[in-house]
Amino acid sequence: NTMGKYALYTIFVLALTLTQTKPCSGFQLPLEQRRTRIIAAAVSDNDEISGENDRLSGPFNSEFSRRDVCRSVIGTAVTVTSGLVAGADPVLAVKADENGYIPAVRPTAYRVDSTQPPTLLPLTSAPKEKGALLALGRGSGTDKQEIKIDTVNLNNFMNKLVFGSIDTVSQLLSETKDESKTGPGYASFVCLGVPFTTTAKDIDLATSLLNSMLQERSNKLATALGLSFCPMSVQPALDAYAKSGNDPALESAMKEAGVTGETVDLYMPLIRFAKGMSLDFLALSPELGDIQAARTNGLGAVDFERRQSYVLDPQGFISMTQDPRYKLYTDRSLLKDFAPTKNEDNVKGFFAERIFVHETAASVVAKYAVDKPESLVTILAPTPDVRYLQGINGRIPRVYGSLVKQNNSNGTNPQVVTNKVSDDAVTTILLNPTAAETLSAGRFLRLEIGTGPDTLAYQAKVADYLWFSSSPKVNLIPRLMNG
Structure with missing residues (x-):
């Protein structure tokens, strides 16, 4: 809908702006606090946080730049706009524990793609899991060919996210049975x-x-x-x-x-x-x-x-x-x-x-x-x-x-x-x-x-x-x- 498009566009412009300027005042938390919050949102309960000040061990132990912040915002934009375009139910926030740690929710279902070697494609939401099962119930079977996924970048972001999703919906509505x-x-x-x-x-x-x-x-x-x-x-x-x-x-x-x-x-x-x-x-x-x-x-x-x-x-x-x-x-x-x-x-x-x-x-x-x-x-x-x-x-x-x-x-x-x-x-x-x-x-x-x-x-x-x-x-x- 129109409101969804405007909301998507606003969030996207914000993300692009951040790539060209210093982090705005809204992101001026103390460095260690910003680092911990952003990293924790991307780490599951099976990953390790160790060392001084709850820093991640290994390659994640580095200073955060505006690019890191922008990536976080763009990730949020994708989540929000996907819901707006597709009409999905909003994702409920996960409450932090007493230490402020927010665990990631790892998917419970994975499609095994026929690449060489095979790779796993997560079904990242309950609607996606249900959609796959409903299709099997309708007799769709499973295509054994490799799934082709186009690369999403800043140049085609809007077209893929908005018009691509709308085209997919219209195809589903008008699709005739195979x-x-x-x-x-x-x-x-x-x-x-x-x-x-x-x-x-x-x-x-x-x-x-x-x-x-x-x-x-x-x-x-x-x-x-x-x-x-x-x-x-x-x-x-x-x-x-x-x-x-x-x-x-x-x-x-x-x-x-x-x-x-x-x-x-x-x-x-x-x-x-x-x-x-x-x-x-x-x-x-x-x-x-x-x-x-x-x-x-x-x-x-x-x-x-x-x-x-x-x-x-x-x-x-x-x-x-x-x-x-x-x-x-x-x-x-x-x-x-x-x-x-x-x-x-x-x-x-x-x-x-x-x-x-x-x-x-x-x-x-x-x-x-x-x-x-x-x-x-x-x-x-x-x-x-x-x-x-x-x-x-x-x-x-x-x-x-x-x-x-x-x-x-x-x-x-x-x-x-x-x-x-x-x-x-x-x-x-x-x-x-x-x-x-x-x-x-x-x-x-x-x-x-x-x-x-x-x-x-x-x-x-x-x-x-x-x-x-x-x-x-x-x-x-x-x-x-x-x-």
Whole structure:
């Protein structure tokens, strides 16, 4: 609006004036007090302030110039004017503690950009987090291409901040739905990777994200929750629960199928929430006995008829292991989790087990979605099964495409359907990831595999998003852009 433009212009002129003059009287606080206040506003609770007079250690221990003050003002101007232009709610001030220290609020969600090497783009506000989740609920998927960000400087500041924002708003209002993401042949999938040692905090976060995704989703579109710990034999009990909501009956069925009581108790709050939102349920795991048979004696030891229900695209299942990108994933991610369970256990058996489990889960969700246009399946699985995008998540587009082709050839589809599910239709979010679970040897999260000259062409990022229950420690977040 007009008032917003005038306010923006006034603040911007003030900033430019400060670059050409000495600091005005309004900034004439004692030097040490000014330094401490300005620095404290930019330092998080995980950063160190040390030394005499609460000075920052290292490169920050220097005299402040009018350029430093101007930068602070321009930063404030960007925050204020962004709210004026976009119509966002004002940011509430954070109260200082008894020492006058104002902690920074570190974002809890980060987009992993497909740069080389990957970088992190913070979702710096609750509206941005919600916007990303609402888009996933509408079936947007996640573009796997690098995000292009223009540089903002003093010459284009006004145009980008005012007209750029207004153009973006008008585009959103007039935007027509992407035809490549509508109708038969399209579905979207969100894989939520939970820590291997899952806690109630992780399940609460998954529930919160799922709730946000569903807020604007049409109840006319098929929506399901896939549970990687549930053997497929539990599917009838899950279907019955979706209608009756009988907790004891479902809990009993899961335990009879080999699910531990601890796991049942941990996931029941999420399952109850999904029932309240009228979601379908999908059991994604092979039977526990078949998993053990595959690990001990290979996939050939699994009952033939059951194996056909587990693996719906046998040719693709075999050929995938020869893909250079998958070979990199196998070597740098999948096999890193091998831990012998008994003396005769070996890496070959572990490999057979994991690809069997991953293919089964991908087959179940693809089969559910293939005849339900614009359906959405959210999958909960341990982080090792979805990190670096070649586990359960990486198999879904291939299996879905195979089923579309099969349905076209056998006449199941009334008319020929074009497969629209690509890698972009599958979004992977790691919940409360740790450095160890991303296979990092240090304190920082690892963001990619494939950094050598012979593997750079097949480089894979760890996920599409990293999401935390609370602000992560600063030493956990690497390659932060615009942070």
